[in-house]
Amino acid sequence: MEKIAIIGTGFVGVVTAAGLADLGHTVIGVDIDEAKIDRLRSGHVPFSEPKLEPLVRKGLYSGRLSFTAELNHALIDTTYIIVAVPTPPDKDGASDLSFVHAAIDAISAHPQQEVVIIVKSTVPVGCFKTLQARLDANDKRASLVSCPEFLAEGQAVSDFFSPSRTVVGANQAGVAERVAELFEGLPGARLICSNAETAQLIKYESNKQLAMRVASINDTAARCEAFGADVHEVAKGMGMDPRIGEHFLRAGIGYGGSCFSKDLAALTYTARMAGLPTGLLDAVAEQNEQQLRRVVAKIREMITPGQKVAVFGLAFKPLTSDVRSSRAIAVVQALMGDYTVIATDPVAAGDEARILLPGVELTDNPWRAAKGAHCAAFLTAWDEYRQISLELLQLQMARPAIFDGPGIFDPNKVVKAGFRYSGIGRPSRSPLA
Numbered sequence: 001m002e003k004i005a006i007i008g009t010g011f012v013g014v015v016t017a018a019g020l021a022d023l024g025h026t027v028i029g030v031d032i033d034e035a036k037i038d039r040l041r042s043g044h045v046p047f048s049e050p051k052l053e054p055l056v057r058k059g060l061y062s063g064r065l066s067f068t069a070e071l072n073h074a075l076i077d078t079t080y081i082i083v084a085v086p087t088p089p090d091k092d093g094a095s096d097l098s099f100v101h102a103a104i105d106a107i108s109a110h111p112q113q114e115v116v117i118i119v120k121s122t123v124p125v126g127c128f129k130t131l132q133a134r135l136d137a138n139d140k141r142a143s144l145v146s147c148p149e150f151l152a153e154g155q156a157v158s159d160f161f162s163p164s165r166t167v168v169g170a171n172q173a174g175v176a177e178r179v180a181e182l183f184e185g186l187p188g189a190r191l192i193c194s195n196a197e198t199a200q201l202i203k204y205e206s207n208k209q210l211a212m213r214v215a216s217i218n219d220t221a222a223r224c225e226a227f228g229a230d231v232h233e234v235a236k237g238m239g240m241d242p243r244i245g246e247h248f249l250r251a252g253i254g255y256g257g258s259c260f261s262k263d264l265a266a267l268t269y270t271a272r273m274a275g276l277p278t279g280l281l282d283a284v285a286e287q288n289e290q291q292l293r294r295v296v297a298k299i300r301e302m303i304t305p306g307q308k309v310a311v312f313g314l315a316f317k318p319l320t321s322d323v324r325s326s327r328a329i330a331v332v333q334a335l336m337g338d339y340t341v342i343a344t345d346p347v348a349a350g351d352e353a354r355i356l357l358p359g360v361e362l363t364d365n366p367w368r369a370a371k372g373a374h375c376a377a378f379l380t381a382w383d384e385y386r387q388i389s390l391e392l393l394q395l396q397m398a399r400p401a402i403f404d405g406p407g408i409f410d411p412n413k414v415v416k417a418g419f420r421y422s423g424i425g426r427p428s429r430s431p432l433a
């Protein structure tokens, strides 16, 4: 078992730290945010992720997991250093690598020799040349390894312990295999050891494929509406073909979250800089924007300006409090000037949403949101919403109308309960029709 330092205690850093400690390694997570470190030390995870807090506490009690704000302390006698800092997009869509560069420089300044730097942050293909140059400039002997993460929010702990694959890429012989040993003990994980550029591209191309599937089914949804087909049945019918498969064919309000848009933009930028065509990448991003416009138009069509819309769901998907690049937030932003919007979410109606939606009333109480509303717009597929009593909802609302973005309701039941129904990839219905 090894001693491992992880720089960056965001979503990826904390899941990886707690997971590796559970596999038996001694792991120290380091971050410049002292308040966050204090919370983690006392076993509190500063974001909502199922199963993570118990795993962190288990690690803390075992003594194998610790957190510090002192990078130099974390690097003492540590050969393996995982970099899990953010790589936010800049104005051109390129990844801003300043946090990665800062981490590399800090590692370079530390006297510990012969370190292996494992980059989990999503970094553009080819960027190891620049990172290596920074190490060389500081006479630092270090191996650079790409080990992309495939953790989906809301299921990250399960994804860590049952990974679909482990990808490790390095350009020096034998290093990828050494790093792969850190993940031994994960059952059934398929391992790919490659060069660094292959590993980096696997990450980007995977997110591109997934985003492309979502864009593709949303594109199909428009045709379903026009021709009276049901996109859920079309997706089911296509997905039964094993060459197509059933995953990521849920039509909805478009993909959101901090990964797909950012990674697609970064991949597009990298391709453009290399003089490569970007038409397919552009089309996926454009479809997602088009989907947002269609969703907003559909909701507008159900109400008149000044009326009240109750928005159900702000998180970019269920089981997370994350509202970064949430399409639900974008929908509310598009509506809030013309309508009275009140938004509810089981966990995401907090401070981050408040900053993005100034003047919009937020509540975690769905009945409060529904009171007096002329339209209930469901935007996140929370299980709680699937179970909602349509009878009680109707009693609260000024007028019974439902927009079903993620397709969580049976339109027949909704119409039977007296609501007007509008959704994605299904014909609109009203009780009188």
Ligand code: UGA
Residues within 6 Å of the ligand: 149, 150, 151, 152, 153, 154, 207, 210, 214, 247, 248, 249, 250, 251, 252, 253, 254, 255, 256, 257, 258, 259, 260, 263, 316, 317
């Ligand atoms: C995604 C990938 O699934 C992870 O493998 C990857 O590690 C991660 O990005 C990352 O790069 O860090 P995540 O963004 O957490 O994970 O969420 P997804 O479950 O992929 O969903 C992304 C968006 O697509 C959500 O808005 C979701 O609602 C939407 N989606 C997903 C659909 O609209 N339809 C679908 O069928 C599936």
